[in-house]
Amino acid sequence: MIKTISMLDFPNAKINLGLLVTEKRPDGFHNLESCFYPMGWCDALEIVQADELTFTMSGLPVPGNPDSNLCLKAYKLLQQGFQLPPVHMHLHKVIPMGAGLGGGSSDAAFTLKQLNSLFELNLTPEKLEDYARQLGSDCAFFIRNEPVVAVEKGDVFKPTSVNLDGYTCVLVYPGIHITTAEAYGNIVPKKPSCGIEMFLKQDVGVWKEVLKNDFEEALFPSYPELAGIKQQLYNAGADYASMTGSGSTIYGLFKKEPANLVFPGHYLLWKGLL
Numbered sequence: 001m002i003k004t005i006s007m008l009d010f011p012n013a014k015i016n017l018g019l020l021v022t023e024k025r026p027d028g029f030h031n032l033e034s035c036f037y038p039m040g041w042c043d044a045l046e047i048v049q050a051d052e053l054t055f056t057m058s059g060l061p062v063p064g065n066p067d068s069n070l071c072l073k074a075y076k077l078l079q080q081g082f083q084l085p086p087v088h089m090h091l092h093k094v095i096p097m098g099a100g101l102g103g104g105s106s107d108a109a110f111t112l113k114q115l116n117s118l119f120e121l122n123l124t125p126e127k128l129e130d131y132a133r134q135l136g137s138d139c140a141f142f143i144r145n146e147p148v149v150a151v152e153k154g155d156v157f158k159p160t161s162v163n164l165d166g167y168t169c170v171l172v173y174p175g176i177h178i179t180t181a182e183a184y185g186n187i188v189p190k191k192p193s194c195g196i197e198m199f200l201k202q203d204v205g206v207w208k209e210v211l212k213n214d215f216e217e218a219l220f221p222s223y224p225e226l227a228g229i230k231q232q233l234y235n236a237g238a239d240y241a242s243m244t245g246s247g248s249t250i251y252g253l254f255k256k257e258p259a260n261l262v263f264p265g266h267y268l269l270w271k272g273l274l
């Protein structure tokens with residue numbers, strides 16, 4: 001019998017609980033401080049050993065040339081260090097893009113993790129994070145995929161006590177594609193007076209007053225719809241609502257699942273218990 005080597009997994013999104021852009025770096029990137037929290041909105045990624053390297057996609061159309069897809073980039077990066085057999089990869093895209101949800105970064109990190117398991121490369125989480133950092137600032141987070149406070153480029157992690165078990169999260173993507181580079185271009189970095197972990201330790205109900213995403217101030221004037229969604233989530237009873245990452249997704253955290261939340265038909269929504 002021929003053994004098929006294959007693996008199906010589900011790269012998930014993240015949200016940012018607070019996001020401070022603290023300074024511009026000499027390499028042109030920015031240092032930040034933010035809590036990254038995994039979310040259950042997922043793509044699907046199947047990798048099957050094959051006669052030649054191929055890549056196909058379904059679901060939401062991904063902008064750009066398929067050759068520059070982060071799944072292929074991740075495969076090619078690992079191939080530089082290992083004699084990887086050819087594979088067929090199929091990505092079913094569900095997580096919206098330019099949405100602040102880190103979907104592309106998650107696909108890249110899951111490609112590394114799946115190839116590591118499939119071909120028994122024995123790469124440690126630390127080594128996988130080193131590869132992931134070369135693919136994007138957000139990628140390394142998705143290797144361990146657990147809540148952390150991220151600093152520097154968003155690729156160095158500190159533990160956090162934050163735990164949102166039992167909260168319902170509602171994610172609202174209004175169909176506005178904001179590129180990460182555009183969003184950073186609108187930011188004036190500022191040094192915070194204290195670290196984010198101090199705010200995360202407080203009750204979620206207090207976060208409204210203290211836990212900020214700096215990209216909101218930079219982007220809400222150009223996209224007033226976003227402030228409207230945030231207000232709608234608060235009106236529906238959210239304990240905390242914010243934009244995630246560089247936008248445009250807005251999320252709300254609810255102790256009790258909200259009823260009667262209505263958004264325009266072209267918006268993409270996800271709701272889940274954390």
Ligand SMILES: C[C@@](CO)(OP(=O)(O)O)[C@H](O)COP(=O)(O)OP(=O)(O)OC[C@H]1O[C@@H](n2ccc(N)nc2=O)[C@H](O)[C@@H]1O
Nearest residue numbers: 029030100101102136137138153154180181184245246247
């Ligand atoms: C803003 C954040 C916050 O979690 O998330 P998203 O909104 O993208 O999900 C991240 O910092 C996004 O990380 P990621 O999407 O991986 O960015 P990259 O591909 O590495 O970089 C895209 C561009 O964003 C800018 N960039 C990114 C990260 C960073 N720390 N400083 C930057 O200035 C640079 O202009 C860079 O060329």
Ligand SMILES: Nc1ncnc2c1ncn2[C@@H]1O[C@H](COP(=O)(O)OP(=O)(O)O)[C@@H](O)[C@H]1O
Nearest residue numbers: 064069070097098099100101102103104105107
């Ligand atoms: N597998 C992928 N999934 C999504 N986007 C990808 C992928 N590979 C490359 N990209 C490119 O990365 C861009 C940013 O996507 P994504 O990381 O999902 O958004 P965000 O930075 O807002 O979290 C996309 O517009 C697309 O051009």
